[in-house]
Structure formats: structure tokens, C-alpha cells
Amino acid sequence: MPRTQQQAANGANSSLKVIPTMPKSSSKGTAAAATSPANAPFTQAELQHWHQQMLFMRRFEEKAASLYQQKEIQGFCHLYIGQEAVAAAAKAVSIEGDDFITSYRCHALALVCGLTGEEVMGELTGRQIGISKGKGGSMHMFEPSKHFWGGHGIVAAQVPLGAGLAFAAKYRNDVMSQLNKNVTFTFIGDGAMNAGQVFESFNMAALWKLPVIFVIENNQWGMGTSVPRAAAGNLWQRGEPFGIPGEKVDGMDFLTAAEAFQRATAHCRAGKGPYLLEMDTYRYRGHSMSDPAKYRTREDVDAVKEQRDPIARLQKHLMQTFSMNEAEFEQVDDTIKAEVNRIAEAATTAPRPPASELFTDVVPE
Numbered sequence: 001m002p003r004t005q006q007q008a009a010n011g012a013n014s015s016l017k018v019i020p021t022m023p024k025s026s027s028k029g030t031a032a033a034a035t036s037p038a039n040a041p042f043t044q045a046e047l048q049h050w051h052q053q054m055l056f057m058r059r060f061e062e063k064a065a066s067l068y069q070q071k072e073i074q075g076f077c078h079l080y081i082g083q084e085a086v087a088a089a090a091k092a093v094s095i096e097g098d099d100f101i102t103s104y105r106c107h108a109l110a111l112v113c114g115l116t117g118e119e120v121m122g123e124l125t126g127r128q129i130g131i132s133k134g135k136g137g138s139m140h141m142f143e144p145s146k147h148f149w150g151g152h153g154i155v156a157a158q159v160p161l162g163a164g165l166a167f168a169a170k171y172r173n174d175v176m177s178q179l180n181k182n183v184t185f186t187f188i189g190d191g192a193m194n195a196g197q198v199f200e201s202f203n204m205a206a207l208w209k210l211p212v213i214f215v216i217e218n219n220q221w222g223m224g225t226s227v228p229r230a231a232a233g234n235l236w237q238r239g240e241p242f243g244i245p246g247e248k249v250d251g252m253d254f255l256t257a258a259e260a261f262q263r264a265t266a267h268c269r270a271g272k273g274p275y276l277l278e279m280d281t282y283r284y285r286g287h288s289m290s291d292p293a294k295y296r297t298r299e300d301v302d303a304v305k306e307q308r309d310p311i312a313r314l315q316k317h318l319m320q321t322f323s324m325n326e327a328e329f330e331q332v333d334d335t336i337k338a339e340v341n342r343i344a345e346a347a348t349t350a351p352r353p354p355a356s357e358l359f360t361d362v363v364p365e
Helices: 005-013 024-034 044-069 084-092 107-112 117-124 158-176 190-194 196-207 254-269 298-308 310-322 326-349 355-359
Strands: 099-101 184-189 212-218 246-250 275-280
Touching (some): 044 084, 044 117, 044 254, 044 326, 084 107, 084 212, 084 254, 107 117, 117 326, 158 184, 158 196, 184 190, 190 196, 196 212, 212 254, 254 275, 254 310
Parallel strands (some): 099 184, 246 275
């Protein structure tokens, strides 16, 4: 998959803080990526890096599920397990300054954008070390310095905000004549695609040729309702009345998803306006931790895991293409599990915010 030199460097360096005990192969990947020629495909080290990032998302979310069952995490909690390739592929082709905004299923994207495990898990457990000092919880991750703008609990609320971020990017691009023009990745769930503000955002984005990629994460179920029962037509064609090009992509394959994101970013950076990608993906868990997901069978979920799991598919590619062996991946997995356990321990033993914190970050009337 062709990429620019800046994209290669940014992709490999995007979230090394997520796994501070990253095996040596990843640090080599950073150096290799920084010197890769323009339009080079992913190197082995880069692919190992993104495999590790996806595996870290998976183990982190599994630990969050365990902590929820232990009542260390309370309230709403929406897990990203099964959808890791989408967030990883988007970040892999981004450049410095690109913006990311998503819905309430936000932990994994927050991590891959550069928030630390302690900041995210601390927020989930309501601790002072959380990114919002424990006051926001699962659905409200937010860090402007990382160009990560949430984390939004209201269905489809992030879509017009994503268009607004793209408007700001276009303004800066035009005024400053930036060589590497920034884009906004606006993630939308399939259930949000029937909301009116989505189409209003499409209209404005098309009229003003905003550099925004509308990323539909179609995980097949809007809460407990299947997409065919709730949405007429094809989601990837919803932008056609506005002149927005779109395509449906296998969101369970990192390489395929990255290629699609490359096409979309090239379109936006060229000043041609918005682009729509429907990522065909699948969530392994319920809509939230309170959802038993009885609307589908265990056999259906197991079939997707066995045939389409994004982490297993990238691992298979690495083994076949670069002759890596199972033991190497087991070592990485052990390292990641140990790091996630350390993060969980830090998050569950950190102090809770004092009562005075209720009065901070509040805008006076």
C-alpha cells in the first residue's frame, strides 16, 4: 500500500507510549519507518507495530470487561473488541495534525491516538489519573493535544462536530497554504446513520468541500437491531445524493482497511471534499457491558472469530510473508498482558478525585 514518507513516520510513531515495554522489534520499526522512501509499502517492523497496537487494544478491553464485572468500572461501558483494525488502519495512514472524533465506543481509538493506558483505564475506574480526572467515564475520553476530540455519548452528536473540525482544518490549510493538508476522521456507528444531523453534515461537508472522512463502523448491530432491519439501502451509498464518493471495505483486515483509508485521505488532501467509507466489521461483545447479546447465537460470533478476526489475519500475514513463528507472537502477547495488568493495578489503586473536583472545569454563567 503506497504511503508518503511523512505518513510512514507518523504511523510508526503514533502511539508507542501505549506499550512502554514494547519489544525491540518495534523500536527498530520506528527508525525504519522514518527513513522509508516515499510510496513504500508497510515494512515488516511497521506491520509488527500495528499488530501489537491491535493486540494491546484487545487485551486492554478484555481487562476493562473483567474490571467491570468486579465493579471497579461502573456505568456505561462499550467495548471495541473485534473492531481493532479500523482504528489502527486509520491512524496508520494519518499525518501529524489530522483530527479524530468518534462515538461512545472510544477507548481503543483514544489509545491509538496516544493517550496512555493509565489515562484511559483511570478514567474508566473514576480515578484522578484519568484523562478527565475520573469525571467523564467510559464515553468521554478527550485530549486536544493528541488531536483526539472524543468520545461522545449522544448518538450521532460527533458527526457535525467532525464536520466542524474539518472546516477548521480547511481554513488553516487555505490560509497557511500547508503542504500536507490535514483531514478529519469522523467515526460513525451504523445505528447513527439514520440520524438527521448526519445528512446535514454530509450536505455542509459537500458544499464546502471539507476534508473529512466519514468512517461508518458497521458492526452489524445497532444495539440489538440488525442493520438490514433498521437501514434501507447501502450505507456506503448514503453520500451519493450529495456527491460524496463512498465504498464498502473489509474492516476486519488491517491491510485492506489501510488501503481504503489511503484512497480517502488522498482524495481529501487534494481538496476534493469529503469521502465516505463503510467499514464492514463486527463486535464480539454486546452493545455495552449490560447487553447479554441474546439476539445472535454463540455459533455466529465464533464463526466470525475463526474466519475474520483482524488480529489473527495480520498475524497470519506476518507469518506467511516474513516467516515469523508462533513463539514470537506469544512473547509479544505475554508482554502486553503484563503491561495491561500493571495499568489495571495503577488505575484501581490510584486516588479518587476529591469533592472539590466537582467545581473545576465548570464554565460560570
